[in-house]
Amino acid sequence: MIDYDIAICGAGPAGMALAALLVKRGVPAARIVLVDAKPLEQAMQDPRTLALSYGSRQILEQIGAWPIHATAIHEIHVSRRGQFGRSMITRDEHQLPALGYVTRYGAIVEALGRACSALGIASLRPVRVTGSDEAADSVTLYLASEGQETRVLRAAVVVQAEGGLFGEQADKAQRHDYQQTAIIAQVSTSAPVAHRAYERFTSEGPLALLPQDDGYSLVWCARPSTAQELLALDDAAFLARLGATFGERLGAFTHATRRLAFPLGLNAGVTGSARTVAIGNAAQTLHPVAGQGLNLGLRDAAELARLLARGATPDVLAQYAEQRQRDRGLTVRLTDTMARIFANESALQPLLGLGLAAIDVATPARAVLAELMMYGRR
Incomplete structure (x- = not known):
């Protein structure tokens, strides 16, 4: 003992x-x-x-x-694919490194x-x-x-x-299967933006690109059936699909490592x-x-x-x-609400672009969001 x-x-x-x-x-x-x-x-x-x-x-x-x-990460760019409106959170606003x-x-x-x-x-x-x-x-x-x-x-x-x-x-008291799978990989682009992270919302879920070394760490959330399609693609087809989903803000996607998949839930x-x-x-x-x-x-x-x-x-x-x-x-509650909105083509999705535009204009709202992400509720 x-x-x-x-x-x-x-x-x-x-x-x-x-x-x-x-x-x-x-x-x-x-x-x-x-x-x-x-x-x-x-x-x-x-x-x-x-x-x-x-x-x-x-x-x-x-x-x-x-x-x-x-x-x-010096900047976080948040947007909705195919819609007006975006928000940008920067380190300068908070006087942090x-x-x-x-x-x-x-x-x-x-x-x-x-x-x-x-x-x-x-x-x-x-x-x-x-x-x-x-x-x-x-x-x-x-x-x-x-x-x-x-x-x-x-x-x-x-x-x-x-x-x-x-x-x-x-199972715990709060449990929910979002019916989403995260595709994880490291990717490279032809026109990277140093120290800027992207959160791009699509009809099937969020797509995040986090700056890491000379490329990006990809977290692509999609329905399980779509995720299986993405895993089955060869590298060239996968990069083309990623470019079509994310857009051209970073140029072309030029390289991807082996892809992994994880089910997502609360x-x-x-x-x-x-x-x-x-x-x-x-x-x-x-x-x-x-x-x-x-x-x-x-x-x-x-x-x-x-x-x-x-x-x-x-x-x-x-x-x-x-x-x-x-x-x-x-x-x-914050992560669960966001995930539910973007998991199954919620009726609230079309309002996201307007919401992001409003947050970008309203400095206090952007500051509150950033504080929560950096420090939690204190």
């Missing part, structure tokens, strides 16, 4: 950020443990692209996990892994949690790893930070018990329309660390659930 104050199941960005923030707030590193099924070296090879808000950069700076290899950053999952976990190691935080990898028992004063976890006997770990509080993909999770709700709590993707899986999944998870970690520094008790977890309602609830 190994005893800890806090056991964090899932050593991804949210889990490792929480561990490091706890130490920064005075919790002894020896009282914290990270548990993950993958070796850190394997996680560092993950090529997925993530969008970090400026607020997330500030969290990473607190724990020594910044700078990382990332491309800064960047609105956000585009990086790879592997780069984030590598930086956070170094930070946790430097702080002396124990990490059990590769180890699977095979079961748990909760008592009045602690939670017992049963751990398995290849070639070893089952081990037992006991902690005052257990944090679930391993979310998984939509469709592979247990799965969110307060989960846990007196001595367990979920953060990040384990608490809420969101549609990528506003790029808020990771950023909301890092805000979860920052708030939970602030409270757990007072003590690993059920009262603290209850306070956490109450205090995260506002930010979490607003972010979930």
